[in-house]
Amino acid sequence: MDDAAQHYSRAAAHPAFCRPNSSAPRGGVANLLAVTNPQALSPGTTASSNHQLPRQLMKKKQNENMEDVVVVVGGGIVGISTCYYLLKQGRKKRLILVEREKIACAASGKAGGLIGGVGWGDEITEPLHEKGFQLHKELATDLELKSYREISTYQVMFRKNNRFKGEEEGGARLLDRKETKINAIQAQTAQVTPLELCEKMFAYCVEKGVEVVYGEAQLEKRNGEFVVNVNGEIFAGMCVLATGPWAIEAEDWLGVSMPMVGIASSSMILRNLDAKVDAKVCFCQQDAKTETHLEIYPRPDNSIYVCGMGGSPHLDKEDIVKTRAETVPRSSKAPRVLGLLERVTAVGVDSSTEFVLQSCMRPCADDALPIIDKIGNVVVATGLNCWGITWGPAVGCLVSEMIGEKKTSINISPFSLGRFS
Numbered sequence: 372m373d374d375a376a377q378h379y380s381r382a383a384a385h386p387a388f389c390r391p392n393s394s395a396p397r398g399g400v401a402n403l404l405a406v407t408n409p410q411a412l413s414p415g416t417t418a419s420s421n422h423q424l425p426r427q428l429m430k431k432k433q434n435e436n437m438e439d440v441v442v443v444v445g446g447g448i449v450g451i452s453t454c455y456y457l458l459k460q461g462r463k464k465r466l467i468l469v470e471r472e473k474i475a476c477a478a479s480g481k482a483g484g485l486i487g488g489v490g491w492g493d494e495i496t497e498p499l500h501e502k503g504f505q506l507h508k509e510l511a512t513d514l515e516l517k518s519y520r521e522i523s524t525y526q527v528m529f530r531k532n533n534r535f536k537g538e539e540e541g542g543a544r545l546l547d548r549k550e551t552k553i554n555a556i557q558a559q560t561a562q563v564t565p566l567e568l569c570e571k572m573f574a575y576c577v578e579k580g581v582e583v584v585y586g587e588a589q590l591e592k593r594n595g596e597f598v599v600n601v602n603g604e605i606f607a608g609m610c611v612l613a614t615g616p617w618a619i620e621a622e623d624w625l626g627v628s629m630p631m632v633g634i635a636s637s638s639m640i641l642r643n644l645d646a647k648v649d650a651k652v653c654f655c656q657q658d659a660k661t662e663t664h665l666e667i668y669p670r671p672d673n674s675i676y677v678c679g680m681g682g683s684p685h686l687d688k689e690d691i692v693k694t695r696a697e698t699v700p701r702s703s704k705a706p707r708v709l710g711l712l713e714r715v716t717a718v719g720v721d722s723s724t725e726f727v728l729q730s731c732m733r734p735c736a737d738d739a740l741p742i743i744d745k746i747g748n749v750v751v752a753t754g755l756n757c758w759g760i761t762w763g764p765a766v767g768c769l770v771s772e773m774i775g776e777k778k779t780s781i782n783i784s785p786f787s788l789g790r791f792s
């Protein structure tokens with residue numbers, strides 16, 4: 372299934388478009404590419420900060436029952452949300468978060484940040500959308516997020532040779548109306564910049580006592596229980612595997628079947644635009660010429676995030692384990708994408724426009740549904756596909772309920788690993 376099918380079959384449509392509302396001169400694509408820092412076109416280096424583990428972390432604390440230690444592996448939105456909701460629920464557990472590279476270094480720091488509530492999803496995923504939307508609203512207030520806002524979303528169709536004569540909706544400031552026709556999408560939608568959300572949730576967790584360990588974790592079985600081995604040091608207790616696409620390694624560790632791919636998706640951020648951008652998100656129709664289905668998200672800091680560049684490689688298990696947070700972006704597609712962006716919007720770019728091209732994997736199970744299950748003392752939470760920012764807090768909250776051995780607030784049986792056996 373390609374990118375477009377993943378997005379459109381599940382929700383009819385997704386992100387956005389914008390246009391500056393001034394008559395500032397447009398610099399054009401050639402100009403933009405000419406001023407681009409060549410380094411911005413190549414994958415960013417994600418320094419692998421495998422610090423030495425502080426040994427005292429491994430020592431059993433006085434009177435500590437190892438059952439009360441929870442080790443969360445993966446510092447993406449799912450792992451961070453799990454810690455956050457365990458803390459919020461006042462669990463008297465010792466919490467340890469293990470991350471191999473950097474907090475939110477993979478999809479959780481590079482996603483668009485569309486939050487789809489009521490009206491998005493299907494009968495299986497609807498509860499995740501609704502809970503996710505509600506939790507995001509609370510998080511925005513509690514963490515004083517600057518990048519959160521409710522936003523309207525449009526489906527964008529291209530006119531052919533400007534001959535379209537149909538009904539038009541308002542909101543023309545967003546798009547170049549000579550080139551496009553738009554339909555408002557009637558669904559509850561908000562947006563957040565994922566990196567701001569993850570960093571602020573993480574800061575809260577650290578402030579409240581979550582211990583952070585940088586290193587590569589593996590699961591091992593000892594005396595019938597799974598333990599977490601990080602660079603040779605062992606952590607016992609309950610483990611949460613929130614390692615995004617890399618959770619596929621658990622097939623070997625836990626002896627389960629987890630058919631999943633990592634979809635390596637490129638995205639772009641344009642900053643320093645020469646005019647104010649409207650708060651309208653658009654999902655563009657598939658464009659045969661550029662082989663894209665652009666999703667364009669204007670952000671409150673007046674930058675524009677673009678994804679849906681098409682042709683994303685699907686990485687299998689062998690390639691996933693060799694890959695790290697940053698994958699190679701499809702830089703050859705950038706000029707065509709910018710050309711299309713310029714055609715359908717009135718975004719003005721000039722020599723001061725900053726342009727970043729990046730790429731990362733999103734974890735997608737064969738049926739595109741999340742995986743949330745418990746095997747012995749290990750909870751696996753992954754496969755959030757193209758909705759991981761929306762669903763991440765809800766999934767973190769569900770995992771915290773599982774650890775507390777509470778009835779989960781959403782029926783998680785459709786997300787069990789048993790569906791693959």
Ligand SMILES: Cc1cc2nc3c(=O)[nH]c(=O)nc-3n(C[C@H](O)[C@H](O)[C@H](O)COP(=O)(O)OP(=O)(O)OC[C@H]3O[C@@H](n4cnc5c(N)ncnc54)[C@H](O)[C@@H]3O)c2cc1C
Pocket residue numbers: 444445446447448449450469470471472473474475476477478479480481482483484485486487586587588589613614615616617618636637638678696731732733734752753754755756757758759760761762763
């Ligand atoms: C281009 C793009 C746009 C997107 N846009 C949206 C959107 O608009 N809205 C939306 O809802 N969703 C969106 N998504 C989806 C969303 O970003 C992902 O589903 C979500 O971020 C996955 O989060 P995660 O925590 O499961 O995994 P990740 O973010 O991949 O985090 C996993 C972490 O685990 C760490 N790790 C892995 N293995 C180990 C190990 N052995 N030891 C220690 N650490 C380890 C990694 O370094 C990483 O930091 C988008 C995704 C992409 C790629």
